Amino acid sequence: MSLHQAAGSPVIELRGAGLTYPGPPPVEALQPCHLTVGRGEFVTIxxxxxxxxxTLLNIIGLLDIPTSGSYLLDGLDTGMLREADRTSLRGQRIGFVFQSFHLLPHRTACENVALTLVYQGVGRKERMARASRTLARVGLEHRVDALPTTLSGGERQRVAIARPLVGQPSLLLCDEPTGNLDTATTASLLGLLDELHSDGMTIVVITHDLAVAARGERTISIRDGVARERVPV
Structure with a gap:
């Protein structure tokens, strides 16, 4: 199936998507839910x-396939794709940021970011140039040649954000991105996410921190596998 992006479609569209793990007994990890995230939105969960x-993050990130309903990414019904196409779509359209930085310790910040482009067949000179520009975008133009061991926690997380950004994804998924950071560094990182959102990036952040959640335009609450949109008070 073609990976062409449908014009004007939401980035994320869950249509009764749920996930049940087979038993015995079967476990309903996510009850069927409906969720639409438009291009350029900032949503927290x-x-x-x-x-x-x-479970919801894994479905959105194309790591799990829903056992009920359907999931459209950029207008594409992902359930209709072959596994190779799902992998390609994930690599082209989705950037992941995790609580753990997963940086290679003996590679510079620029080299860590550039590695993302190896799998896209980009030549080394262009990889390094794009990685350098992306590090500048997250405020680390002065640290391109630094090793992760010489970076602060906040700087390492910025490299971890630059790494998916260099591939120009449609969607940035962040799983507890502030979990290992102190208060001041958390504030700096949230400021960066605000800047990326202002630039038009679609962002979904999973967090247990209600102060972090409040930075989103919308917040989805999940309890016992049931997803509901939180209504501001």
Whole structure:
């Protein structure tokens, strides 16, 4: 199936998508839910441990396939794709940022970011140039040649954000991105996410921190596998 992006479509569209793990007994990790995230939105997802946040993230990130309903990414019905096409779509359209930085310790910040482009067949000179520009975008133009061991926690997280951004994804998925950071560094990182959102990036952040969740335009709450939109008070 073609990976061409449907014009004017939402980035994320869950249509009764749910996930049940087979038993015995079967476990309903995420009850069928409906969720639409438009291009350029900043949405946060909250809920206690084991509530289904990671299951929802895995579905949105094309790591799990829903057992009910359907999931459209950029207008494409992902359930109709072959596994190779799902992998390609994930690499082209989705950027992941995790609580753990997963940086290679013996590679510079620029080299860590540039590695993302190896799988896209980009030549080394262009990879390094794009990685350098992306590091400048996240405020690290002065640290391109630094090793991760010489970077602060906040700087390492910025490299971790630059890494998916260099591939120009449609969607940035962040799983507890502030979990390892102190208060001041968290504020700096949230400022960066605000800037990326202002630039038009579509962002979904999973967090247990209600202060972080409040930075989103909308917040989805998950409890016992049930996803509901939180209504501001």
């Amino acid at each position: 909250v809920g206690p441990s084991g509530a289904g946040k990671s």
